[in-house]
Structures are given as C-alpha cells and as structure tokens.
Amino acid sequence: xxxxxxxxxxxxxxxxxxxxxxxxxxxxxxxxxxxxxxxxxxxxxxxxxxxxxxxxxxxxxxxxxxxxxxxxxxxxxxxxxxxxxxxxxxxxxxxxxxxxxxxxxxxxxxxxxxxxxxxxxxxxxxxxxxxxxxxxxxxxxxxxxxxxxxxxxxxxxxxxxxxxxxxxxxxxxxxxxxxxxxxxxxxxxxxxxxxxxxxxxxxxxxxxxxxxxxxxxxxxxxxxxxxxxxxxxxxxxxxxxxxxxxxxxxxxxxxxxxxxxxxxxxxxxxxxxxxxxxxxxxxxxxxxxxxxxxxxxxxxxxxxxxxxxxxxxxxxxxxxxxxxxxxxxxxxxxxxxxxxxxxxxxxxxxxxxxxxxxxxxxxxxxxxxxxxxxxxxxxxxxxxxxxxxxxxxxxxx
Numbered sequence: 511x512x513x514x515x516x517x518x519x520x521x522x523x524x525x526x527x528x529x530x531x532x533x534x535x536x537x538x539x540x541x542x543x544x545x546x547x548x549x550x551x552x553x554x555x556x557x558x559x560x561x562x563x564x565x566x567x568x569x570x571x572x573x574x575x576x577x578x579x580x581x582x583x584x585x586x587x588x589x590x591x592x593x594x595x596x597x598x599x600x601x602x603x604x605x606x607x608x609x610x611x612x613x614x615x616x617x618x619x620x621x622x623x624x625x626x627x628x629x630x631x632x633x634x635x636x637x638x639x640x641x642x643x644x645x646x647x648x649x650x651x652x653x654x655x656x657x658x659x660x661x662x663x664x665x666x667x668x669x670x671x672x673x674x675x676x677x678x679x680x681x682x683x684x685x686x687x688x689x690x691x692x693x694x695x696x697x698x699x700x701x702x703x704x705x706x707x708x709x710x711x712x713x714x715x716x717x718x719x720x721x722x723x724x725x726x727x728x729x730x731x732x733x734x735x736x737x738x739x740x741x742x743x744x745x746x747x748x749x750x751x752x753x754x755x756x757x758x759x760x761x762x763x764x765x766x767x768x769x770x771x772x773x774x775x776x777x778x779x780x781x782x783x784x785x786x787x788x789x790x791x792x793x794x795x796x797x798x799x800x801x802x803x804x805x806x807x808x809x810x811x812x813x814x815x816x817x818x819x820x821x822x823x824x825x826x827x828x829x830x831x832x833x834x835x836x837x838x839x840x841x842x843x844x845x846x847x848x849x850x851x852x853x854x855x856x857x858x859x860x861x862x863x864x865x866x867x868x869x870x871x872x873x874x875x876x877x878x879x880x881x882x883x884x885x886x887x888x889x890x891x892x893x894x895x896x897x898x899x900x901x902x903x904x905x906x907x
Contacts, residue, residue, distance in 0.1 A: 519785040521890070522818065522853045526834065528780055529794050529819050533801035533827045536752060538684045543676055546667040549685040549726050550829040555661035555671075558679035561653040565613040566591075569646045572626055572633050573617040574604040576643035581634030589614055604633055613647060620646035654678065664831025686828040689725065691820075692751040693718050694732035696742065696759040696768055697807060702734065713876065714757040714805070714812045721816050725824045742771035752827055754800055755820055758807030760791045768804050769793060777802050785852040785890060788873035789815040801827075808873040814855050814885070817904070837887065840865040840903045846888065846895040854888035857881075858903070865903055883907040 520528070538552035567573060567589070574583055583604040589595040591610035599605065599616035607613070607620060625637030640646060654660060660678050661671045667683070675683060693715045700712040712734050719729055730751050735742055737759065746754065759768035760782075772795060773779065779795040786792070788811040793804040803820055805812045817835060825833035843864035846856075856867040860883045867886055868878045887902040888895075895901060 525784045532796040534799045536686045539687045552684040567607045571622040572604040573607040576619040582632045688728040690751040691727045691753045692730040743774040746775035757805045760804040787852045810873040848894045849888040849892040856886040
C-alpha cells in the first residue's frame with residue numbers, strides 16, 4: 511500500500527479500509543420480502559422449490575412427439591396454465607397447449623400455432639416446424655432447482671432478486687437491522703433551511719440523509735450544534751447510534767472544535783486528514799463500537815467524503831459485500847492538467863458520452879455539484895490528460 515504523500519495524510523484507499531474497520535456490523539433480523547428492498551442479505555437465500563417445477567410450454571401451440579411430425583395428429587385435449595391435461599399422449603396424438611402450461615406426459619416438443627393447420631380434431635405441420643426435439647419447451651429446473659442459492663450473502667435485494675426469492679418459495683429473508691446514524695452539523699453561522707435573513711442555511715444533514723436513504727439507515731438528527739466545546743462534548747457523549755457523522759469544525763481554526771470535543775467525549779481518533787481533494791480535513795475514530803466520521807463543512811467536501819466513506823461504512827455495517835461506489839470509465843471531453851499529491855475528485859458532466867470537468871472546482875459551490883452527473887477521479891501525481899483519453903469516473907446522477 512502506498513505511503514502518505516506527507517506525514518499525516520492518508521491515501522484514500524487506506525483511509526477507506528480503516529473507516530470500515532471502525533464499526534461493528536449490526537445483527538440480522540428477519541423481514542418480509544417487501545421490507546427487504548434495498549437492504550443486503552445477511553444469509554444466503556436458498557430456493558425451496560424448482561422453477562419450473564415441471565416441463566412447460568414456452569409458446570402457444572400443440573404439444574406432441576417430435577417423431578410424429580409432420581402429422582396429421584389427433585387433438586385429444588387441452589393444457590392451460592393451472593389446468594393441465596390429465597392423460598398421457600399416445601403416438602399420433604397432440605394436445606392444444608398454451609404458454610406456461612405443463613407438458614402432457616409423452617410429449618416432448620411444441621408446434622407453435624402459427625405453423626400448424628387444424629381442421630376439426632386434426633392438426634398438422636404448416637411451415638418449417640420445430641428444428642429439434644424439445645423445441646419451445648422450458649425444461650424442469652431451467653431457471654433454478656431447489657437448493658440453489660438465489661441471492662448470495664452480502665448481495666443487495668433489488669426488485670429482480672426479490673422476485674426470484676419469491677418464485678423460489680421464500681417469503682421472509684434475513685437482513686441487517688437498520689444502521690442507526692446520528693447526524694450533527696456544527697457552526698454558529700448556520701440556520702435551518704427556510705429561516706428568513708442572510709444567515710447560511712445548513713444543507714449537509716439533508717445531503718447526508720439523502721445519500722443514506724437507499725441504505726435503509728435510521729437517522730438520528732442531532733441538529734445544528736454551536737461552536738462551544740462543552741455543548742459539543744455533551745452532545746457527542748450522549749450519542750446512542752452505530753455511526754456518528756459530524757460536518758464542519760474538523761480543521762485547525764480557533765473555532766474548529768469537533769476534534770477536541772470528540773476526544774473529550776471519549777472518542778479515540780484513528781486518523782485525521784487524508785490525501786483527498788476536496789475533503790482533506792476529514793477525521794475518523796471510534797468509541798465502544800460507535801464509529802465516528804468527521805466531515806468537512808464545505809458542502810462539496812462533505813458530499814465527496816460521504817460518498818467515499820460514510821455511505822460505504824453504513825453499507826458495510828449493513829452487510830454489503832461490495833460497499834464502495836462502483837467506478838466506471840469515460841472519455842475526456844477536454845484536457846486536464848497534471849494532478850498534485852492528493853487524489854482529486856472533479857465535478858463533471860457527461861455529454862454525448864464524454865466527461866467535461868467543471869471550470870471552477872471550489873468546494874463551496876453546490877450549484878456546480880447539482881449540475882454534475884459524475885466525478886472524474888484523478889490519482890495522485892497523475893500526468894496531464896488529453897481530450898480523448900479514458901478516465902475513471904463515479905456516476906452521481
């Protein structure tokens with residue numbers, strides 16, 4: 511693992527690993543399938559039945575023996591979904607069948623109705639017909655068999671995974687209980703959104719709540735805390751949650767009191783400052799199973815650090831096998847200068863398949879973030895990049 515570019519600055523990947531190690535995974539609970547949406551499987555979901563349970567037709571047509579084609583064949587019954595044909599086919603016989611219906615005993619192929627000519631109780635081939643024995647039949651167990659793992663531990667319950675679990679005969683699944691996340695904004699200059707006047711509306715708690723919404727986290731809102739060491743210390747000491755996230759007050763100014771307040775509240779700091787732009791003055795620590803992450807107050811810095819550290823931490827505690835945001839690549843739409851010693855996450859827009867970095871990257875500019883659809887990831891000391899080069903990105907909208 512790469513060493514910090516200067517004493518006290520951790521590389522992003524090392525800081526991410528250390529943040530994940532701070533928390534304690536929460537215990538599992540059993541929930542209904544609708545309640546599991548967006549959460550992570552705490553145990554493998556195993557099929558209790560085979561799908562399909564019997565050979566079924568994939569098309570509307572006629573179930574028959576492939577060897578009896580081209581016919582004519584005598585139609586001796588009908589098989590519909592939920593109402594199968596009771597008897598077995600003898601040579602020279604066929605059964606009218608519909609999509610999803612059980613194949614009659616003795617049949618092995620379906621002649622689709624568009625290639626069949628029927629007169630009265632007789633049907634014969636009228637076209638090219640099925641190319642091989644078993645055509646247009648969904649064999650028993652084609653999708654899965656009883657005992658197969660349908661959703662692996664640590665996989666997220668998407669709509670499709672809920673559907674496959676339901677089809678597998680599963681009604682309840684194990685997931686982690688919601689991770690309790692306490693959110694605190696700090697700063698005497700902050701007011702609640704909608705407050706009249708020129709004071710700065712606080713937006714980071716709203717941003718964090720939205721970023722964590724898909725994780726199913728239970729939010730404990732500590733509100734806006736003033737820049738008072740005693741008040742901060744008391745508030746942090748009283749937190750009852752799995753994760754405490756603060757924003758603001760994490761730097762080195764006279765009014766940056768989050769770090770000493772956390773230490774006074776019994777938090778052991780693991781690190782402070784990372785080789786990241788924006789977001790260098792982030793800190794992390796723990797206290798008796800409580801994971802603590804102190805984010806910068808600048809909203810863009812708070813967003814980037816929450817995306818890279820807080821959301822993955824909550825997902826990890828909730829059982830996610832892959833908690834970090836998935837990176838992809840895009841073609842640069844314009845040149846980018848060489849990067850300095852910190853990993854740089856540039857706000858950018860994807861237009862016509864190309865990524866264009868915003869001209870101004872000041873970490874206070876939320877409007878730029880709101881217009882961005884991705885972050886361009888620039889590793890430390892990356893050389894100048896040219897338009898047309900491939901770059902790693904994180905899609906954010």
